[in-house]
Amino acid sequence: MSGETATNGEIAGHGGVIHDLGYQYYEGPRLGRAAIIRALQWHSLRSAFGIGRGVRAKIVPVLTFAIMCLPAVANAISAARGGGRIVPYDTYLFRLRGLVMVIFVAAQAPELVSRDLRSHVLPLYFCRPMRRLDYPLAKLAAFTVACLALVEIPLLLLYLGTIVSAGGGAAIWNQTKALIPGLLIGVAWAVLFAAIGLALASLTGRRAYATGAIAIYFFLSWSLASILIGVTGGRPGPAASPLTSRLAGLVSPPTVLEGVRQWLGGTSISPVPRPGSVGVLYGVMFLVLLGASLGGLAARYRKAGLS
C-alpha cells in the first residue's frame, strides 16, 4: 500500500485515507478582557440561580423568587376583582422583601464566591488574560443582576397586574409614575445586598460559614435596629419621632435603605421612622456600607496568590 502524506498531514493511498488527528493550532479569534468578563458574569449569574447544577441548587432561588412574587400575584388577583392596588411600589412589603433578600443572598452569595475559594481554583483564573479585579467585578455585576431580578420583577408583576384591571390611560400613567421611584429604590436594594453578601462570602471558602455569617449579620443588625427604634419611641408615619429613634435605623442595611427612601421623598409608611433632619446620614451610611463592601472585595482578590 503506498501512502502519500498530503500537506494537511493526511495519508492517502489507493482506496484509503488516514486523517490527521494530531494537535491543531488555534487560528480563530481571541476575545479580549471585556468578553472574558462577560462570560464569567454569565457563568456566575447561572450559579446564582442554580442553573446547570442539578435540582437541589435551584430550590432556594426558586422558592425565594416565588415568595417574593406572591404579594404581587395576590394583589393582581384582588385588583381583577375590583380592589385597588394595596401593595406600594416603593416599600413593597418591607419585612417580606428584607427577609427574602437576606435568605437569597445568604444562600447564593457563597455559591458564586466561596466555592471557588474552597477549591483553590483562583490561580487558574489569574493565570489567564484578565486582571485581578476583573474577577470580583464580574461576580459583583452578576450577583447584582440576580438580586435586581428578585426585587424588580415582582414590582413589574405588580404593575402589570394593576394596569390590566385599571381603566384608561390616566390610571395607567398614574401607576407608571408611582412605579418608577419603586424601581429606583429597588436598584439600591439590589446593589447593597449583593455587595455586602459577596464581601462577606469572600471571607471564607466554607459555604456553611459564609451563609451563617451573612444571615447573622443581617438578622442581628436588623433586630438590633428594630429594638432600638421601638425602645427609643420611634413611630411610623408622618409624625416626628425622637432623634435617637431616627438614628437607630442606621444600624442595619434594610433599615438604612428605608431611611434613604424616605429621605429621597418616599411617602409610604414604614416601620422605620421618618429620618427628617438626619436623612442625609442615611445616604452617607448607604455609601459607606457599599464602599466598605467594594473595598473589601477588592482587597480580598488583590491579595490572592498563586496557591
Add this chain to the structure above:
Amino acid sequence: MSDSRVIETAAGEPGVTETSVIETQALTKRYPRGVTALDGLTVAFAPGITGLIGANGAGKSTLIKILLGLVPPTSGRAIVLGRDTAASAERIRTLTGYMPEHDCLPPDVTGTEFVTHLGRMSGLPATAAKERAAESLRHVGLHEERYRLIGTYSTGMKQRVKLAQALVGDPRLLLLDEPTTGLDPGGRAAMLDLIARIGGEFGISIVVSSHLLGEVERICDHLVALERGGLLRADTMTSFTRVSHVLAVEVDEGRQELAAELTRRGLASRPDERALLVRLEGDATYDVVRDVIADLGLPLNRLEQRRRRVEELFRDDQAASHAPGGAA
C-alpha cells in the same frame, strides 16, 4: 530539532523568531520581611522541554509567578515569548498555559464543563471553547470520564484535567509545576509520556518544575537549576549526563574473579554497589572485558559507560559552582 521557532500569534499578528522562549536579566524579587526569593537571576530557556529544578525555596515558584505577570519583580526583566512581563503580562497569559501543583479543581462540575469554562476564560469564543476543550481532553486521554463530576476522578484523572485546562487556550508555552505529584508509577509513566508527546509532536515549549530528577532526566532536553534565588546551572541535558571514561560491568556472580583476571590483563577496577568499574582506556578495553567474561563463563547482566546524573548537582560534596548562565 531546530534552534529557532517562528511563533505564530493569534489573529495573524506577525510572528517573532526566538532562540529562547524565556529570558531573564538580573531578575530580583525581594519581599517585605527581608526575604529574597530571586537574586539577580540571568538565564535563558531554549525551546523544547526544560526541567526547572532546585531546592524548596530556591525561587522556582516565584520565577513562575513573575513569568505569568502575577507578581512584579523588584528589579530586572523577564521576557516571555519575546514580550516583557512588565509591559505585556496579559498578552503573555494568552500564550501560556499553567498547571499548578496543588489541588485546584472544583468537585461538583464535570471535566468537560470545567475545561470549556476555562477555555472561555482564556478568551475563546463559546463554540471554539467547547471544541478545544473536547480536543484537549482527548489529547490527555480522558474519554467517557469527562462527563462525570471531577469529584469522582482518581488522582491521575485530576492531573490530566489540570493539563487539559492548560492546553485548551492553545498556548505556545506550558508551565507545569510538579505534574506527577500523587501519581503512582503507572500514572507517572503515562503523564511523562504525555508531556514528552506534547513537547515533541505538538511543538509546544514546556517548562517542567520538578523534584524528581529521574523523570527530569528522562523527558527534558534542557535543564535549569536554581539555588537560593540564583542560577546554579543551565545546560542541555546531554551535557549534564555526559559519559565518563568509566565502564560499569555487572555480573551476577564471580565479581572477584573478574576483578582479579582483569588486573592480570592490565585493567584496574573497583567495585561500586553491584558493578565493577573499569577505566576506559580506549576501545580495546571493551574487548578485554568481553574476553575475560567469556573465558570465565560469567553471567553478564549489564555493561555500560557510566553517565553523570543530574542528582550529582545536589550532593553536598559538590561545591555549588555558579556556572555562567546562558542559553542551553
Add this chain to the structure above:
Amino acid sequence: MSTIELSHVSRWYGNVVAINDITMTIGPGVTGLLGPNGAGKSTLLHLISGFLAPSRGELTVAGTASWHNPGIYRMVGLVPERDSVYSFLTGEAFVRTTAQLHKLPDPEAATRRAIGIVEMADAQDRRISTYSKGMRQRIKVAAALVHDPPVLLLDEPFNGMDPRQRLHMMDLLHRLGEQGRTILFSSHILEEVERLSGTIQVIVAGRLAASGDFRAIRRLMTSRPHVFMVRTSDDRRLGACLIGRPAVTGVELTGRGLQVRASDYGAFSRELAVLARDEGIRLRELLPADESLESVFAYLVET
C-alpha cells in the same frame, strides 16, 4: 527481634476489602512498600502500628499483637502522610511532648537524641509553621523515634521533598536500617525505593503481589522473556547468531541497538560474551531493558 509478622490478615470496611489475606514477614533493615493508589498501603501501615484492627488474621510485632495493645506504641513509630503536627509548637516542644506522652523517664534527653538523629538541632527552637516541607518530615521522624522504637513506619516520607532533602532522608533511613531497626516505608518514587531498600513488598488491590529483591522477582517471572538492549560493532551479525540459540526467542534491530528477548535468562547471560568473542564482535553496551523496578512493578500491576 523487631520482626513484623502478618498471617492471613484482612481488613474490610463494609463491602470494601482494603487488605485481602496478606501473609508476610518484615525483618530488620529497610523494606519498601509499593502499590498503585488505593492498593492498601496506608491501611497496612495503620494496621501494623495498632491504629486499626485486622478484620481477620493475626498481626504481631516482635511477637506481640498490635491491636488493643498499648505496649505496641512503645515498639512502633509511625510517620503518617498527612501533616499531623501542631504548627504553633516549636520543633523541640513537639518532640518533647511526644516523649512525655510516651511517659519516658527522661523526655529531654530522648528529645535531644531524636533531634540529633534527624539533624534538626539548629532549627529546633523555631515554630513548625516556619519549617519547610523537608524539615517537617524530619521533625515527624524525630517524634516517631523519640521513644527509640525498633520498628519505624513511614507513609510516603519523600512527598514534597526537594532532591537534597530527599538524599538526606535516604541517608537517615539507611543509617537507621543499618542499626538493626525494622523500617517499612511506602513510596511511589521507584528510583528512591530501588536505591534505599533491599527488599520490597508490592501490594495490588489489597493483595500481596510479590516480595523480595526486585531483580529476584523479575527472574521469577519466567513466563515473560527478559528484554535486553545490546549495542555492538555489528548488531545484525550478532542478532543472526543469537537467534540461533535456544535461550533467545527474538531479536529486533532498532534505532537504539539490538533488542533481544531471552526466555532463559541464565543461559543468555553466559552465552552472550562467548558468542561475541567467537564472532569477533565488540560489545559496547548491554542494558537489561525491563529489569528496573518500574518494569517489574508494571508487570505486577497489570496481571
